[in-house]
Amino acid sequence: MTNKTLNLNKNECITYDKAIQLVKDEVDNILSTSPLIIRGYTKHLTNSRGKFIRAMSVIMCAEKEDGNIHPDAIKIAAAIEILHLATLVHDDVIDNADLRRGEITLQKKYGKRTAVICGDYLLCTALRLTTSIENAGDYLKLNMPDYMGKVCLGELNQHINNTNLNLSVYQYLKIISGKTAALFEASFYAGALFLENQKTDLNKYRQLGFYIGMIFQLTDDCIDFENTRDEALKPVQSDYEQGVITLPLIHALKNLGGFKDKAKQEGVTREEINEAVKKTGGLDFTRIMVQKYHNKSMKLITQLDAHDIKKDKLILILNKAARLA
Known part of the structure; x- marks a missing residue:
């Protein structure tokens, strides 16, 4: 899992708007470059990935007095958004929902078993992204x-x-x-x-x-x-x-x-x-x-x-x- 957000310079100044875009890019990258066996399912989720309210919350709260965001906040925001997406996939299975944000749900299109496994994969991905931070020990309080x-x-x-x-x-x-x-x-x-x-x-x-x-x-x-x-x-x-x-x-x-x-x-x-x-x-x-x-x-x-x-x-x-x- 490599992309531009993971290679940001620790001293780079990142504005709020840029950080939000980087989070969206990170989430899209994760969903579209999953292992081939699951990629078709995760790519389907890019059509219903919501308004990023939780990710926006991370970035807003991380904003410093100078208006800049620490690069690692982008990974945390993306991880929380992926985690939220996993819960939605599981919710749709439990509720037998056929529509999510105007799009056909994963469980409706591919079946409940596939959706459950994809949700589990997203949970694991969120944890992996969180622990990929170079100084993860600094954020163990989370x-x-x-x-x-x-x-x-x-x-x-x-x-x-x-x-x-x-x-x-x-x-x-x-x-x-x-x-x-x-x-x-x-x-x-x-x-x-x-x-x-x-x-x-x-x-x-x-x-x-x-x-x-x-x-x-x-x-x-x-x-x-x-x-x-x-x-x-x-x-x-x-x-x-x-x-x-x-x-x-x-x-x-x-x-x-x-x-x-x-x-x-x-x-x-x-x-x-x-x-x-x-x-x-x-x-x-x-x-x-x-x-x-x-x-x-x-x-x-x-x-x-x-x-x-x-x-x-x-x-x-x-x-x-x-x-x-």
């Missing part, structure tokens, strides 16, 4: 395998609680803290490790990443009720059909008399779920939770020892997570 474990346990916790109509708000937040928020936390934490003032702000960056990850998932829960398939570029109104109980529905089950009993005994249609969520204000309840995390995030950003331009970038990614930008 503990990438630990964050990967949190993501997997979050997914397993969700699976165990599929169709659990008694799922509490606390239990659900615990699930998404691993399933989604852990990788955002890793992204912000990883970027902050490259800063000279990391001792002061490291935990603030980590907490900020966690909050933004929670916002991202909770907002996505709302999208499942609000967007059409064409708008979301993936199946919508499908969480309940997959057994996944999300926050708007948890609120409805708790607050609409007789609804939970009917769901347990007879089952409910999608139309009945939509009506129950609307009647109980399930989406409003979820947005209130998003706003709480948003307020906490804004408070952390104002406390960071960073220049205003960097803070503006962090606010932008925060607002993207909340679909405010």
